[in-house]
Structures are given as structure tokens and as C-alpha cells.
Amino acid sequence: MLKRGSLFTFFWAILIFAVLFYLLLIFSIISYSDLEMLAGVLRDPEFRFAIKFTLWTSTLATALATIVALPCGFLLSRYRFKGRAFFDTLFDIPIILPPLVSGIALLIFFGPFWGDRLARLGINAVFTPLGVIIAQWFIATPFATKTFKHTFASLDRRMEKVARTLGFTPAMVFYKVTLPLARNGIIGGIIMAWARALGEFGATAMLAGITRMKTETLSVAVFLNMSIGDMKFALSTALVMLLIALFLLVVVKVFLSDEVRT
Amino acid sequence: MKETSLKVSNIHVKAGKFRLKDISFEMKKSDYLVILGPTGCGKTVLLETLVGLREVTAGHVHLNGKEITALPPEQRRFGFAYQDSLLYPYMNVRDNILFGAKAMKRDREGAVLKRLEGTTQKMNIAHLLERYPRSLSGGEKQRVSLARAILLNPPLLLLDEPLSALDPKMRQSMQELLRDLHTSEQIGILHVTHDFNEALQLGTKVLVMEEGRVLQQGKPMEIFNKPGTLSMAHFLLVENIQEGEIIKERGLSYFRKKGNSLLLGPLNNHSTNSVPDRRKAYLVARSGNIRLTLPNELVEGPAPNRWLAEIVQKNLYHTHVDVLCNGCGYWQVAISISDWQRMGLEIGAPVCLSLKKEDLHIVEERNFK
Numbered sequence: 001m002l003k004r005g006s007l008f009t010f011f012w013a014i015l016i017f018a019v020l021f022y023l024l025l026i027f028s029i030i031s032y033s034d035l036e037m038l039a040g041v042l043r044d045p046e047f048r049f050a051i052k053f054t055l056w057t058s059t060l061a062t063a064l065a066t067i068v069a070l071p072c073g074f075l076l077s078r079y080r081f082k083g084r085a086f087f088d089t090l091f092d093i094p095i096i097l098p099p100l101v102s103g104i105a106l107l108i109f110f111g112p113f114w115g116d117r118l119a120r121l122g123i124n125a126v127f128t129p130l131g132v133i134i135a136q137w138f139i140a141t142p143f144a145t146k147t148f149k150h151t152f153a154s155l156d157r158r159m160e161k162v163a164r165t166l167g168f169t170p171a172m173v174f175y176k177v178t179l180p181l182a183r184n185g186i187i188g189g190i191i192m193a194w195a196r197a198l199g200e201f202g203a204t205a206m207l208a209g210i211t212r213m214k215t216e217t218l219s220v221a222v223f224l225n226m227s228i229g230d231m232k233f234a235l236s237t238a239l240v241m242l243l244i245a246l247f248l249l250v251v252v253k254v255f256l257s258d259e260v261r262t
Numbered sequence: 263m264k265e266t267s268l269k270v271s272n273i274h275v276k277a278g279k280f281r282l283k284d285i286s287f288e289m290k291k292s293d294y295l296v297i298l299g300p301t302g303c304g305k306t307v308l309l310e311t312l313v314g315l316r317e318v319t320a321g322h323v324h325l326n327g328k329e330i331t332a333l334p335p336e337q338r339r340f341g342f343a344y345q346d347s348l349l350y351p352y353m354n355v356r357d358n359i360l361f362g363a364k365a366m367k368r369d370r371e372g373a374v375l376k377r378l379e380g381t382t383q384k385m386n387i388a389h390l391l392e393r394y395p396r397s398l399s400g401g402e403k404q405r406v407s408l409a410r411a412i413l414l415n416p417p418l419l420l421l422d423e424p425l426s427a428l429d430p431k432m433r434q435s436m437q438e439l440l441r442d443l444h445t446s447e448q449i450g451i452l453h454v455t456h457d458f459n460e461a462l463q464l465g466t467k468v469l470v471m472e473e474g475r476v477l478q479q480g481k482p483m484e485i486f487n488k489p490g491t492l493s494m495a496h497f498l499l500v501e502n503i504q505e506g507e508i509i510k511e512r513g514l515s516y517f518r519k520k521g522n523s524l525l526l527g528p529l530n531n532h533s534t535n536s537v538p539d540r541r542k543a544y545l546v547a548r549s550g551n552i553r554l555t556l557p558n559e560l561v562e563g564p565a566p567n568r569w570l571a572e573i574v575q576k577n578l579y580h581t582h583v584d585v586l587c588n589g590c591g592y593w594q595v596a597i598s599i600s601d602w603q604r605m606g607l608e609i610g611a612p613v614c615l616s617l618k619k620e621d622l623h624i625v626e627e628r629n630f631k
Contacts, residue, residue, distance in 0.1 A: 158344050164335040165313045165342040166410070167365030180352045 026242065032231075033239045041236035049213050050221040050237070057129065057217065058197035061136035065144045065193045068137075070186070073148025074178075088149075091142040099139060103206025106135060110207065131208030132215050136197035144193035151185025152178070188255035195248040199241065267291070268418060268450070270312070273321030273331075277307045282474045285321070289467065291418075291450040294441075296465035296482070298455060300497055304474040305454040309422050312452070314338045325417060336365070341411035341449070345423035347403035349395035349410075356391040359410045366414075374413070381409045384446070385439065401432040405439070412443065418450045419443070425460060437463060458498055462486060470494055487551065488623045492544055495625065501549040501594040508624065510539040517545050517624055524590035526567040526622055543626045549596040551621040554585060556605055557614045568616040573609055576602075587615060 041047050076088055094102050110118060110125035118125070125131040155178065163177045164170070179186070201219035208215040210224060218241050225233040267290045275282035282304050289295045297305050310316045312323065314335035323331045330338055349358045359378060363369040382388040385405045395403060404424060412419060424440070425433045441464060444451050453464060461468045462482045469479040470490075478490035489495040495503050506519040508529075515537075516527030526545065537543075557570060571589025583602045585595045593615055607613070 156348065159348050159350065161310065161315050161335075162342065162344065162348050163361070163365075164315060165338075165340060166362030167336045167339060167414075169334075169336055172365065177350065180350070183352070 038236045050216045050218050054217040057132045061133045061197045062194040064137045065141040069144035073145045077149045077152035091145050094142045099202025103203035106207045127209040135203035135207045136200045139200050140193035140197040143196050144189045147189030151182045155181050184255045191252045269324040271322045273318045275311050294466045295452045296461040296468045298461045299471035303471045313340045313342045341416035341419040343407045343411045345426050347407035421453045495546045502547040504545040508541045508543045522590045543624050546623045549594045552595045553616045554595045555614045573611050
């Protein structure tokens with residue numbers, strides 16, 4: 001067995017190795033890009049479509065994910081009911097499953113399983129922008145739910161109890177006490193869900209397809225252009241996505257730093 | 263005007279695996295009722311039940327004769343504060359105090375704002391109104407929490423260990439504030455604590471709980487001197503707990519200490535009159551109630567229960583001397599410093615111990631847990 005001193009030296013070595021590896025990865029993308037190339041790609045209509053399309057679909061998917069995740073996270077954190085563990089596990093599935101497998105499940109559901117019935121209601125998800133939103137929503141919702149659940153569970157419930165004795169009904173307590181107390185955790189969860197939706201590829205590709213200028217998100221754009229050998233476009237898009245990811249991570253760290261410890 | 267009164271009748275409450283069992287008591291506006299008990303005995307559950315945060319499975323709660331058992335907390339409107347103040351961090355002190363008024367859309371009412379001014383001045387927190395909780399000290403937070411609880415003149419104020427998170431100096435000033443609130447606001451206070459000193463200093467009535475049950479209720483000194491059970495005597499840190507048995511002689515009851523012939527009595531404890539002969543029992547005596555004299559010293563009054571002993575240990579405090587004596591068992595006695603000096607006592611000195619008949623407090627085995 002390693003002595004205590006040498007054990008921690010070993011730990012430090014692993015940490016430094018991991019950090020160096022991540023930094024080198026980031027540096028490798030940056031080193032193969034240049035500003036001129038980036039500026040050229042930023043003016044490219046395909047890139048402009050992809051970034052606009054990604055931003056609005058991921059924002060809409062995140063909004064829908066928040067609407068679903070907020071009550072789910074609250075109920076799972078606050079109530080002990082039969083089947084709670086099962087419900088909770090269901091939310092883990094999209095996190096654990098490879099996105100491609102999630103995409104196949106979505107494709108079957110919105111295709112042969114219920115596709116016709118939904119089509120009669122005007123819902124056509126397969127190979128459409130709606131499919132992109134559904135895939136992003138499906139992947140992002142569990143992340144938001146888990147974060148909200150931990151946030152609600154970490155709150156001191158006596159704060160809510162005091163509000164009840166001061167004259168607030170349970171619904172008023174939720175709006176006036178629970179939500180404000182959970183604010184940072186909720187913002188962190190939303191950003192996390194948005195980041196996940198922004199980078200979604202596997203499930204989107206299966207359900208919405210990878211059609212240029214139609215269902216082309218940034219991730220899809222990277223894949224499409226790599227597959228045809230347009231390294232400039234792929235690298236510049238990857239760099240933009242990296243910058244967005246770094247920015248979001250910093251924001252998440254700030255908001256989640258003191259409220260959610262998972 | 264009829265005085266506010268709370269009547270709790272045989273309530274049972276289920277809180278997870280814990281149960282409150284058959285709790286009954288009454289209190290009036292003029293009462294400062296202290297609920298005393300060790301950690302985990304159900305004090306907070308009882309308080310949360312009274313404010314309406316927990317449902318009772320049986321029994322009734324009445325306020326001024328009106329049944330409130332099923333009323334939700336927002337309709338009971340008791341003043342309530344937990345030990346760690348629990349101020350809302352996203353509001354300043356003013357908004358925290360006015361939070362209850364906001365629920366009733368009365369936070370801009372002239373009368374409420376005037377009350378805010380008066381209350382915050384009385385509690386010495388008027389200068390903190392624009393500050394946020396994170397910048398307040400523990401004592402300031404607790405004052406703000408109290409101001410929030412009493413702003414709208416609740417019928418009763420319920421406090422869950424309000425002093426336990428404070429340092430001794432702050433605790434003293436909070437005690438004074440609570441005493442002042444009780445009289446100046448004319449509000450009945452129900453104060454939960456595990457500290458018997460708080461009960462002695464603040465309570466006009468004390469209710470002792472253990473494992474979800476009420477063990478005893480009465481005046482603080484009564485409970486201090488005469489705890490109802492052995493476990494209560496231990497909880498209240500009674501210095502002398504002597505095992506023995508109850509002896510019946512010519513219709514009178516006596517206590518005979520185990521292991522020697524010391525016979526004390528006759529007992530005037532009504533509960534011992536009906537118990538059979540040779541029932542196991544415990545003598546419970548505060549160190550201040552045992553009298554220590556020199557062996558040849560005359561004791562005033564009728565022939566008391568006296569026995570000889572020898573000093574084996576002493577602990578000098580700034581207020582008194584704790585003396586441990588050995589004679590018919592070990593006895594801890596508290597005497598004044600002047601008595602210690604006057605009698606010229608020292609370790610090994612022979613002394614005479616005595617207990618007045620009214621201080622012979624016996625708890626029987628059947629009262630024990």
C-alpha cells in the first residue's frame with residue numbers, strides 16, 4: 001500500500017494529467033482555427049442558419065423542459081409516495097441511455113407507434129424541426145428535473161412552514177418562498193438543460209434527421225461538414241460550440257455553487 | 263374582555279415513526295408556558311401541531327372555546343418562531359417583518375406601519391430595517407424573527423428553542439425581551455426548550471415531556487423540587503436519587519433506604535398511602551433541600567429526619583459550596599460559603615444531615631418508565 005504522502009502525490013499527478021489533457025484538447029481545436037477562417041464561416045449562410053436554428057430550438061426545448069421539470073422535481077423532492085423510486089428512475093433513463101437509443105425510441109413513438117394519430121392532430125415530428133425540439137426536450141428534461149429536485153430538497157422547509165403561520169396558503173408559499181429560495185438552483189438547472197439541448201446530436205439525428213438547412217443544428221452542421229471533408233467549417237463551428245459551452249459552464253458554476261450539491 | 267385561552271385535549275399526532283400520545287394542557291394569555299424535555303421528546307412536533315402544520319389523529323384543540331383542530335396554519339395565525347430565526351434572505355428586514363401583513367394585503371396599512379415602527383423600536387431593531395439578514399448577528403436575527411411573529415397581534419406566541427442558538431450574553435438580553443413582551447404585549451407565550459434554567463427564569467407554568475408524552479405539569483419550582491418520575495429526576499439533574507422501599511407502619515408510610523437502616527418519614531406524599539408495603543421507591547432530594555449541621559447543633563422545629571455522615575469531598579463555587587457526605591450512602595449537599603466557614607468544616611469532619619418532612623419526595627417504581 002502507498003503511504004499517505006505518496007498516495008496524495010499520486011492523486012495530484014492524476015489531477016494534473018486530467019487537467020492538462022482537457023486544456024490540450026481545447027488548445028488543439030483553437031490551434032487548428034484562425035480568426036480569418038472563423039470570420040469567413042460566421043458569414044456563411046449555412047452556419048447562420050445552424051446557429052439561429054440551434055438557438056431557437058434549444059431555447060424552446062429548454063422552456064418546455066423547465067415547465068415539465070419544475071413540478072416533477074418539486075414532487076419528487078417533497079413527497080413520499082408509492083412508485084416514487086420508479087418515477088425517479090424513469091428520469092434517469094435519458095441520462096444513461098446513449099442518445100442514439102433515445103432517438104430510436106422517439107422515432108418509433110412518433111413514427112409507426114403513434115405517428116398517424118399525432119399527424120391527424122397536426123403533429124409531425126419525424127424529419128422536421130419539431131422533431132429537433134422534441135429530441136432536445138427529451139434529453140434536457142431529466143437534467144433539469146434532477147437539478148430542480150436537488151435544489152428543492154436542499155431548501156430548509158421550515159422557511160415554508162413559517163410562511164404558513166404568517167398567513168400564506170401552500171400555493172402562495174410556493175410562489176413567495178419556495179421559488180425565490182430555489183432561484184439560483186432553478187437558473188442553474190435551466191442553464192444546464194439549455195447546454196444539453198444546445199449540444200444534442202444523437203437523438204436529434206434519429207428523430208429529425210440530418211438535413212442541411214432544414215434540421216441542421218450546430219452539432220449536425222459539424223457532423224455534416226466533417227463527413228464531406230469541410231474541415232474549416234467543422235472546426236469553426238466546433239470552436240463556437242466550445243466557447244458557448246465554456247461560457248455556460250461558468251454561469252452554471254456561479255448559480256449552482258451554493259445551493260445544489262449533487 | 264374574555265382572556266385568550268388555549269385548550270389542548272388528548273391529542274395524538276403521528277410524525278413518521280414518532281408519535282405524540284395523549285397530550286392535554288391548558289394555557290391562558292397571562293401564562294408563560296414552558297414546554298421542557300430532552301431532545302427528541304416531541305416538543306417541536308407538538309408546537310408544529312398547535313400552529314396547524316401537523317394533523318392530529320385524535321383529540322381536540324380549542325382557542326377561546328372555538329375548535330381549531332382542523333384549521334390550517336394560515337387561519338390560526340399564531341405567532342411562531344423557530345430557534346434559528348429563519349429570515350428570508352432575499353428580503354430586507356422591513357419586508358421580512360411585514361411578510362405576514364403582505365399575505366393579508368395589509369402591508370401598506372397605516373396601522374400596520376405604525377405597529378412596525380413601535381415594535382421595531384421596542385426590540386431595538388429600528389435601525390436595521392433596510393439591512394438584509396446575512397448582515398445581522400444571531401441576536402438581531404432572533405429579534406427580527408420575533409417582531410415578524412408578533413406584528414399582527416397573534417392570539418399566542420409559540421417559540422421553538424428561541425434562545426438555544428445564542429451566546430450567554432445575548433441569551434440574557436433575549437430573556438429580558440421575552441419577559442417584557444409577555445407583559446407589555448399581554449400575549450401568552452408557549453416556549454419550548456430543553457434547558458431547565460430557561461423554564462425556571464421565564465415560565466409561570468412548566469410542562470415536561472418525554473418520548474411523546476406529558477410527564478408532569480405545574481409551577482416551575484414545584485417541578486424543580488418534586489419531579490414526577492425517576493427519569494425526570496435524572497433529566498432535571500436532581501443531585502440525590504436514593505433507592506429504597508416504602509415501609510408501612512401503623513397506617514403511615516416511610517422510606518427505608520436500600521442497604522442500611524435509614525428510615526425517613528412519615529411521608530405526606532398522597533400517592534404513597536395507597537401503595538403496598540415494601541414497594542420499591544426512590545427518594546429524590548435537591549442538594550439545597552438537605553440541611554447540613556454540626557452533630558451537636560440543635561435543629562429548630564419538630565424532630566426531623568436526621569442522620570450522621572462524614573464530609574468526603576467539597577467543591578467551592580462563587581455562590582455556594584457543594585459538599586459530598588458519606589453516611590447511610592452518599593449525599594450531595596449545597597451550603598452557603600458563610601455556613602461552611604462558620605462551622606469550620608473540612609474533609610473528614612463529622613456532620614449531621616437532615617431533611618424536612620415536606621422535602622421527602624418519593625417517586626415510586628410504578629411511576630417509572
